[in-house]
Amino acid sequence: MEDEQQRMSIDNEKVQKLGDDICRYGLCIRQCDANVVSLKIKQSNIELEMSNLGAWNGLDSFHDLVYDKDVILEKIEGKADSAAAVIYKLLRSPKPEQLYLKYAHDILGVVALLGEVQTHKLSSMLSTYLGEDQMLAVVCKSRAATRALEINQMDGNVNCASVLDILAAKLGISIKGQYMVICLEDIRPYKQGVSSDPQRELAIPQPTLSNRETPPGFLGYAVNMIFLPEEYLQFRTASGYGLRDTLFYHLLGKLQVYKSNEHLYMASSCIEDGAVSLDGGMMRGNGIVSASVGSEDPYILFPIICLERQLLLSPEKVERLKRIEELKLEQNQLQDRIQEELRNEAKYKKKLAKKLMDKKQIDDQFEDALLRIVPEAPLMHDPSLNQGGQTSSITFAGNRDIIQNRTAEAVSCHSKVKLEDAIEETGLQIKHHDDNIKFLEGQKNRLDDSILDLEAALAKTYSASGTGSENKESSNGQNEEETIEQILSFDKSAAAICVQLQKRTGAQITNIPFMKDIVGIVALLGKVDDDNLSRTLSDYLGQGTMLAIVCKTLDGLKALETYDKEGLIIKSSGLHGVGASIGRPLDDRYLVICLENLRPYTSEFIADDPQRRLSIKKPRYVNGKTLPGFLGFAVNMINIDTDNLYCVTSNGHGLRETLFYGLFSQLQVYKTRADMMQALPFIAGGAISLDGGIIKSAGIFSLGKREVQIKFPKSCGRSYIPENYFETEIRMKELKWERVRCVEDLEREQTLLTNAKNNFEIRKEEFVKFLSQSSSHL
Structure with a gap:
C-alpha cells in the first residue's frame, strides 16, 4: 500500500507538470495564430503599396537602374589622382609605349571591375x-609587375621616377595618397575544390547551427556570389587557379551573406570569417567588428550584371523604385516570419497532443491505484432475495460510499504529505542560499581589505619615488591629449561622442547604461615608443579601425543601436540619441569591436614580462639566424596600461591577447622596406617597416603615402618606478576583478533567496488553507 501511495505521489507531480506544459503550449499556439494574422495584414498592406507604386512607374524593379562597368569606370577615372585611374587610362590607351607594354599586359585591372553581382543591395x-582602398586595389598577375609599379630609394622614400609616376606624368596626372597592389602569384589559393558549373564556384561546406541545420536567412558565401565576366572566367595563374580561387577568396574568405541583420545575429555561432546582411548588417572576422547601418552607398561599387535595357528615370521615379526594392525585401522577410510562425505552431500542436495523451494515461493509472489502495468491503446479501439470485442495490450503494470515503481520505493524506515535503524543501533552499550569502559576504570583505591595503602600499611607493611631478613633465602626456583632440575633431563620429562622454564623471554618465560596457577607442587603448612605428601601425589599421569603439560584451554592443520592427535605427536611443543630445548627431557608419566575441591568444606569454607580451616564434632562416632588420611583432610593440593588461573580459583576458592580437595577429615589423621585401617568403600574416612600407597580407601590398590623422600616442616614461610597484598594481587589478565576480554571485544568491522566501510563504499559506478545509470535512 505504501508503494502505491509513493507511486501516486510521483504521478501527481507528473500531472501537475503536464498541466503546466499543456497550458504553456496552448498559449504558444494562440500567440502563433495571432502573429500569423498580424503578419498577413502587414503583407497585404505591402502588396497594396507595391501595386500602386508599380502601376505608377510601369517598372518591376529598381535593379533596372544598372550600374554597369562603364558607370563604375567613369567613377574610377573621376578620381584622377588615384593609381587606379592611371592604370585604366594606360590599359585603355590604344598605343602604349613599348617600354611599358609588358607591364600593361601583366596588369589585370582594379578589383571593382573584375567581378559583377546580381543586385544593388x-x-x-x-x-x-x-x-574603397581594396575596391581600387590594382591586381597584377606576377610579382615582377608588382615590384615594378613602385621603385624605392635607399632611404625608403618613393622614387619620383617610378614606372607608375612616369605614366601618370605622361597622362598629365599626379598620384596622391596611398594605394594597394595585389599580386596573384603570392596569394594562397582555395584548394578544397570547385563546382562543375561554368562559374566554378568554390566547394565550401554550408554553415550549420548546433542542430545541424543551415541558419535561416543564409543566402550563400560572398565569394560565390561574385559573377566573373567572360573575359576573366578562363583566367588562370601559373599554378592553374582562377580569380575566384585566388583574388576573391583572399579578399572575402568565407564571408556569409544573410537576408537580414536579425538572421545574421541568430547565426553568429557559426560565422567564421564574417558576415553581411542585405539590410546593412555587418560582422567582420567572427564578430571582431560590427558596423552600424550607414545612410549612403559607397562611391565605388561592383557593377550589376547587365540587363537588356537601361532606363533614364526622373529622381521621383528612382525614389519609387528604391521604395519597391525596400518593400520586396520586407515582404520576403515577412514571408519568412510567417513560415516560421506556422512551423512553430505545428510543432506546439504536436507537443500538445502528446502531452494530452500522456495526461490521460496517468489519469487512468491514478484511478486504478486508488481502487487498489482501498480494501474491498464484503458484499452483504439479503437472504430474502437469494432465491431470485438478485443483489440489493442499496447494499451496493453502501459499498460504493465506503470506497469513495476511503479514497478521499487517501487523497487528503497524500496532499498533506506533499505540502509538508514542499515546505521542508523550500526551507532547505532558504538555508542553502543564506549560507552562500554569508560565505560570499565574508569573501567580499576580505577582498575589500586586501584592495585597501594594496592601494595604500601603492600610494606610499608612488609618493616615495617622487613620481607625481616628474611624470607630468617628462611623460610626454601631451601626445595622448593631442590624440584626443584629433578624435574630437571628427565631431559627428561615434568615437568623438564616446570620448566626450568618457571625459564626464559621476552622475553625468550613470544614466547611460552602455558606457559601463565601453572600454574605449582603439587609438587610446595602446601606446608606442617610436613616432614612426605609431604612424605606420595607425596607417596599417586605417582610420576606421583606429576610431573603432571597443565593448566588453555583445549586450553592450547591441545597446549602442536599437531598431524598430522594420529594422530601421531608432535615432532617439543608444549612441544616436546621446549624440543628438550633446550636439553631435551621428549619421555615418562606424565600427565596434566586441571583446566577448574575439578568439583570444591562448598560448604562452613571455616569462616575467610586466607587459605580458605574447611568446610568438620569431621568423628565422634554416640555419637559425634571425632575419636582418626584423624588430618584432606589432602586437608586442604596443604598450598597454596596467588596468587593461588583466581581467578586462569576464574570462580574465587582457587587451593584448584579445583586442590587439585580433587586430595585428602575427604582423611583423622591420626597419626598412628593403628588409621587409627581403623577408617576403617568411611573411604570412603581413608586415610593416618603420619607413612606411606595408604588406597587408600575403600578396597584398600598400604603396604610396598618405597623411595619418589619428595615431597611437607615445608611451609615458615610468622606468624609475620600483619594479614591485607594477606587480602590486597587477595584483590589485586581479583582486578587483575577483571582487566584481563575487558581487555578481552575491546579487544572484540574494535574488534566489528572495524567491525562495516568497515560495515558502506561498507554500505555508497553501498548507494552512488545506488544514482548514480538511477540518471542515471531519
Whole structure:
C-alpha cells in the first residue's frame, strides 16, 4: 500500500507538470495564430503599396537602374589622382609605349571591375565590407609587375621616377595618397575544390547551427556570389587557379551573406570569417567588428550584371523604385516570419497532443491505484432475495460510499504529505542560499581589505619615488591629449561622442547604461615608443579601425543601436540619441569591436614580462639566424596600461591577447622596406617597416603615402618606478576583478533567496488553507 501511495505521489507531480506544459503550449499556439494574422495584414498592406507604386512607374524593379562597368569606370577615372585611374587610362590607351607594354599586359585591372553581382543591395554591402582602398586595389598577375609599379630609394622614400609616376606624368596626372597592389602569384589559393558549373564556384561546406541545420536567412558565401565576366572566367595563374580561387577568396574568405541583420545575429555561432546582411548588417572576422547601418552607398561599387535595357528615370521615379526594392525585401522577410510562425505552431500542436495523451494515461493509472489502495468491503446479501439470485442495490450503494470515503481520505493524506515535503524543501533552499550569502559576504570583505591595503602600499611607493611631478613633465602626456583632440575633431563620429562622454564623471554618465560596457577607442587603448612605428601601425589599421569603439560584451554592443520592427535605427536611443543630445548627431557608419566575441591568444606569454607580451616564434632562416632588420611583432610593440593588461573580459583576458592580437595577429615589423621585401617568403600574416612600407597580407601590398590623422600616442616614461610597484598594481587589478565576480554571485544568491522566501510563504499559506478545509470535512 505504501508503494502505491509513493507511486501516486510521483504521478501527481507528473500531472501537475503536464498541466503546466499543456497550458504553456496552448498559449504558444494562440500567440502563433495571432502573429500569423498580424503578419498577413502587414503583407497585404505591402502588396497594396507595391501595386500602386508599380502601376505608377510601369517598372518591376529598381535593379533596372544598372550600374554597369562603364558607370563604375567613369567613377574610377573621376578620381584622377588615384593609381587606379592611371592604370585604366594606360590599359585603355590604344598605343602604349613599348617600354611599358609588358607591364600593361601583366596588369589585370582594379578589383571593382573584375567581378559583377546580381543586385544593388549586394553590391553596396560587399563594397562597403571591402572598403574603397581594396575596391581600387590594382591586381597584377606576377610579382615582377608588382615590384615594378613602385621603385624605392635607399632611404625608403618613393622614387619620383617610378614606372607608375612616369605614366601618370605622361597622362598629365599626379598620384596622391596611398594605394594597394595585389599580386596573384603570392596569394594562397582555395584548394578544397570547385563546382562543375561554368562559374566554378568554390566547394565550401554550408554553415550549420548546433542542430545541424543551415541558419535561416543564409543566402550563400560572398565569394560565390561574385559573377566573373567572360573575359576573366578562363583566367588562370601559373599554378592553374582562377580569380575566384585566388583574388576573391583572399579578399572575402568565407564571408556569409544573410537576408537580414536579425538572421545574421541568430547565426553568429557559426560565422567564421564574417558576415553581411542585405539590410546593412555587418560582422567582420567572427564578430571582431560590427558596423552600424550607414545612410549612403559607397562611391565605388561592383557593377550589376547587365540587363537588356537601361532606363533614364526622373529622381521621383528612382525614389519609387528604391521604395519597391525596400518593400520586396520586407515582404520576403515577412514571408519568412510567417513560415516560421506556422512551423512553430505545428510543432506546439504536436507537443500538445502528446502531452494530452500522456495526461490521460496517468489519469487512468491514478484511478486504478486508488481502487487498489482501498480494501474491498464484503458484499452483504439479503437472504430474502437469494432465491431470485438478485443483489440489493442499496447494499451496493453502501459499498460504493465506503470506497469513495476511503479514497478521499487517501487523497487528503497524500496532499498533506506533499505540502509538508514542499515546505521542508523550500526551507532547505532558504538555508542553502543564506549560507552562500554569508560565505560570499565574508569573501567580499576580505577582498575589500586586501584592495585597501594594496592601494595604500601603492600610494606610499608612488609618493616615495617622487613620481607625481616628474611624470607630468617628462611623460610626454601631451601626445595622448593631442590624440584626443584629433578624435574630437571628427565631431559627428561615434568615437568623438564616446570620448566626450568618457571625459564626464559621476552622475553625468550613470544614466547611460552602455558606457559601463565601453572600454574605449582603439587609438587610446595602446601606446608606442617610436613616432614612426605609431604612424605606420595607425596607417596599417586605417582610420576606421583606429576610431573603432571597443565593448566588453555583445549586450553592450547591441545597446549602442536599437531598431524598430522594420529594422530601421531608432535615432532617439543608444549612441544616436546621446549624440543628438550633446550636439553631435551621428549619421555615418562606424565600427565596434566586441571583446566577448574575439578568439583570444591562448598560448604562452613571455616569462616575467610586466607587459605580458605574447611568446610568438620569431621568423628565422634554416640555419637559425634571425632575419636582418626584423624588430618584432606589432602586437608586442604596443604598450598597454596596467588596468587593461588583466581581467578586462569576464574570462580574465587582457587587451593584448584579445583586442590587439585580433587586430595585428602575427604582423611583423622591420626597419626598412628593403628588409621587409627581403623577408617576403617568411611573411604570412603581413608586415610593416618603420619607413612606411606595408604588406597587408600575403600578396597584398600598400604603396604610396598618405597623411595619418589619428595615431597611437607615445608611451609615458615610468622606468624609475620600483619594479614591485607594477606587480602590486597587477595584483590589485586581479583582486578587483575577483571582487566584481563575487558581487555578481552575491546579487544572484540574494535574488534566489528572495524567491525562495516568497515560495515558502506561498507554500505555508497553501498548507494552512488545506488544514482548514480538511477540518471542515471531519
